[in-house]
Amino acid sequence: MKITMIGAGYVGLVSGVCFSDFGHDVICVDKDTAKIEALEAGRMPIYEPGLQQIVAENVRDGRLAFSTDLAESVRDRDVIFIAVGTPSRRGDGHADLSYVLDAARQIAEHVTGFTVIVTKSTVPVGTGDEVERIMREANPSADIAVVSNPEFLREGAAIDDFKRPDRIVIGLEDDRARPVMSEVYRPLYLNHSPLLFTARRTSELIKYAGNAFLAMKITYINEIADLCEKVGANVQEVARGIGLDGRIGAKFLHAGPGYGGSCFPKDTLALVKTAQDYESPIRLIETTIAVNDTRKRAMGRKVIAAAGGDVRGRKVAILGLTFKPNTDDMRDSPSITIIQALQDAGALITAYDPEGMDNARKLLEDVTYADSPYVAAQDADALVIVTEWNEFRALNLARLKAAMRTPLFVDMRNVYQVSEVTRHGFSYVGVGRAGG
Template sequence: MRITMVGTGYVGLVSGACFADFGHQVICVDKNADKIAALHRGEIPIFEPDLDRLVATNVRAGRLTFSTELADPVSKSDAVFIAVGTPSRRGDGHADLSYVYAAAREIAANLKDFTVVITKSTVPVGTGDEVERLIREANPAADVAVASNPEFLREGAAIRDFKHPDRIVAGTDDERARKLIAEIYRPLYLNRAPVMFTGRRTAELIKYAANAFLATKITFINEIADLAEKVGADVQEIARGIGLDNRIGTKFLHAGPGFGGSCFPKDTRALIKTAQDYEAPVRIVEAVIAVNENRKRAMARKVAAVFGGSLRGKTVALLGLTFKPNTDDMRESPSIPLVTALQDLGATIKAYDPEGMEQARSELSDVSYCDGPYECAKDADALVIVTEWEQFRALDLARLKREMACPVIVDLRNIYRPDEVTGHGFQYESVGRRSQPHM
């Protein structure tokens, strides 16, 4: 199968590399000449475990290529995927679809034989209708079907998610498009991955509904964590107690500083705007966003409470900056409002992240970046664990105490046992568990 992937961002590059690994001929196209040049040199613009190896293997095999030109690849392709960004539109929270529509117009001008144009970008309900209208307006003679095929990839586990999906959702009523999409994903049939064919609008809404529901689970357990702290309960045991009910499940019930990243914040906002446009408001999702935004700065007050509410003259060391481990993505990371709130409270900030510091420099100011966790902790009055990188799960607590000016750890991810930390002489604060003064 000949495939063109429009966009070499997170979704486009991972999807293109995986399709090539299935044996398809894939060309990834991007207008950014510097990015394409870097890919030709074997440089991957994002951090995703094993992606560099997957790209290199398929480039060597001749199945994966890169280009800045769209015309020739589209004219020779069986399927063209649109995988460009759909960020929140400045000012109103709607998804910015300008890149999707620009891609649709350019694709239309270069269609030859029957082609399926498939939107993989996360787009509001009705976007596929507009993509089809734009294509037929620009090229009335085109033999084309427009489909929706949303992605469900977790950053840090994207390749496994692509190759071992819970489901594949494809939205189209065109029988030829169904057959072609089924053939594209045929290599996954051995993994028994269910392919769910729906209407195009249904597929578009499935993606938003899934992300909104997961964001709701995160926010729910965070609110329960706050209550657990007040009443002397343990949120981790609560999460396990409710998660063992298979109607609820254990995933996304980990209390923390709130959700961030490239998907949940923008997708929940876009869903709210779509619901408002159709006069069917989603009040639960509106509450989820409000609670999540307030929570991020509330974590700074949690740190300040250890010192009586003020951090004036204090140095706070942050371990982890990205919104989750195994990525370099800083988009809407909880660390951003946390840092600004800590600074507003008077703190001096040091930070270390295994992959995210280069991106963090463009998001955060007046932060001292360190080469490792122990350098970060040196002379700090408090150490705050913000992202649950594996490198932070087995720190030498005795060494940390020697390095720090004051033995305080605020664990916003609950990756340590309270008795283990307090046993080394630390005051230990976590999320949804009782405060643990040092022993």
Template sequence: MKIAVIGSGYVGLVTGVCLADFGHEVVCVDKDAAKIEALRSGVIPIYEPGLDELVKVNAGAGRLSFSTDLPAAVAPADVVFIAVGTPSRRGDGHADLRYVREVAREVAGALEGFTVVATKSTVPVGTGDEVAHIIGTANPGADVAVVSNPEFLREGAAIEDFKRPDRIVVGIEDERAREVMTEVYRPLYLNQAPLQFTDRRTAELIKYAANAFLAMKITFINEVADLCEATGADVQEVARGIGLDKRIGGKFLHAGPGYGGSCFPKDTLALMKIGQDFGSPMRLVETTVSINDQRKRAMARKVVAACGGEVRGKTIGVLGLTFKPNTDDMREAPSLDIVRGLQDRGASIVAYDPQGMAAAREMMENVAFAADAYEAAAGADALVLVTEWNEFRSLDLARLKAAMKAPVFVDLRNVYRPHEMQRHGFTFVSIGRTPPAPGEAEIAAQ
């Protein structure tokens, strides 16, 4: 099949590359000429494990190309995917649909023959109706079926998610689109990926409901972690105990500094606004957003408390800046609030992240960036683990302690065991776990 993907950001690029890897002929389109030129040269604008190799293979095979010429890509296409950004609109939290509308108008003028226009962008309920109206108004003679085909990609695992999805959701209003979209995803039948066809508005809401539920799950275990600290319980054991219940499941039950990234923050806000617009408020989602915002700010206070209640004039080392490992995405990352909160209290920050420092330099002021974890720890009054990159999971604790001015370690991802850290001489603070009493570490080691 001939496919055009409009928008070569995270979702568009992963979608286009994976569809090309399925054997389709794909053109990824973007207005950013510099980005397109870089992609043609094999330079990938985002960090996603395995993506560079797939681009190289499929571009070399002639199945994947990059262009700024939208009409030329759309005219021969059987399917046109809209995969442009829908950020939170400044001031009110609604999803900003300006790019979706703009693309719909441009696509309308380039359509030739029957074409399926599939919205990959995360959009509010009813956007598919609006896209269909825009195309129909701009090109009344267009033979087009507008569908909703939301993405469910995790940054850092996007290729695996695309090729081995839990489900593929397609919202249609024109039955002709069913056959076309079935053919697009036919290569996934070997993996028995469920292909769920529904109406367009339901598909749009599925995406928001899924992200909001996961955000609530994260927020729930974070509140349980606070209760564990107050009562002396262990949040990791609580999470395991409830996660073994198949009705609950263990995923997204890892206590931490709050969720961030490009999806959960904007999608929960957008779902709140959708509920308000339709007179059906989403109270649980509203509370989730509020709690998560407060939690990220509270993590700075947790670090201050670990340092004896004062960080003015002290140096804090920060390990991990991106909102999660295996990505370079800094959008809404908890580290932004944590670093700012510590700086407001007079601390100096030295930070290290395996992939996120280029983006962090654009978003953080007065931060020194280190070459590795040990350089970030050198002379530090405390070290804070914010993002659980694999290289932070087995640090040389003796070397780390020797490098620090004071052995204070705040683990916001519960990577390390309290007994182990105390045995190495650290003052250790984690999430939802009570530090061992003096002497307990030695007993546990026996």
């Protein structure tokens, strides 16, 4: 099928590339000329394992192209996906739909023949109705069907998630779109991926409800971790004990410094705002947001307490800056708040991250960046693991101990066993484990 993806950001690029890998003819459109030129030259604007190779293969085979010309790219296409950003709107926290609606207007002006218009961006309930209204207003003769098809991609595992999804949700009001969308995802039938057709508004809400539930699950285990520290229990064993219950499940029960990234913070806030607009407030999610925001700052205080209550003029080495491993995404990363809390207390920060340092430089001031964990740890009074990159899972503890001025090891992801670290002469502090 002939597919156009409007937006070559994280969702649009990964989705478009994977569709081309299925055998579809795909054009990825973005108004950022520098981004498109980089993609045409084989340079990726984001870090995602495996992405560069798949882009190169499909460009070579003629199934994937990049363009800044929206008008030309939407003519005579079967399906047009809108995959532009929906950040939190400044001032009120609602999802900013300006990019989505602007794309809809432009598409309407140039679309030809029957075309399925798909909102891939994460959008509040009712956005599909507004997209359809705007498009019909801009071009009353346009023959279109507007569909909701939310994405469920995890950064760092997006390609595998796209090709082996738990579910594919498609919300529609025009039955003509059903066979078209079935054909778009037909290559996944061999993987027995469940294709769930719903009403459009239901589809839009599924995305928000799913992300909010996962955010709540993370926040829940973090609060249980705090209780574990007080009562002398081990949160990892608690998580395993409750996660073995099939009704609960083990995923997203890993205690840490709080959630961040491009989805959970903005999606939980947008859901809360939508619920308030409809006079159906979601108190659990409101509390989840508040607890998560507070936790990040509290993790900074945790480091200060571990250092004896005073970090002024002392060097703290931060390992991991991105909100999760295998991405360069710094959006709402816990490391930002933690570092700022430490700096407010007078600490000197040195940091290392395998992929996130370029983006971190845009967000953090007065941070020294190192080219390895061991350089970051040199003469440090505390070392803090914030993001659990694989290369941090087997650090040479003897080498770290020799490099540091004060052997304090703060493990915010519980990567290490207490005994393993303490036998190398460190003082160890974890999350949700009494005495470390």
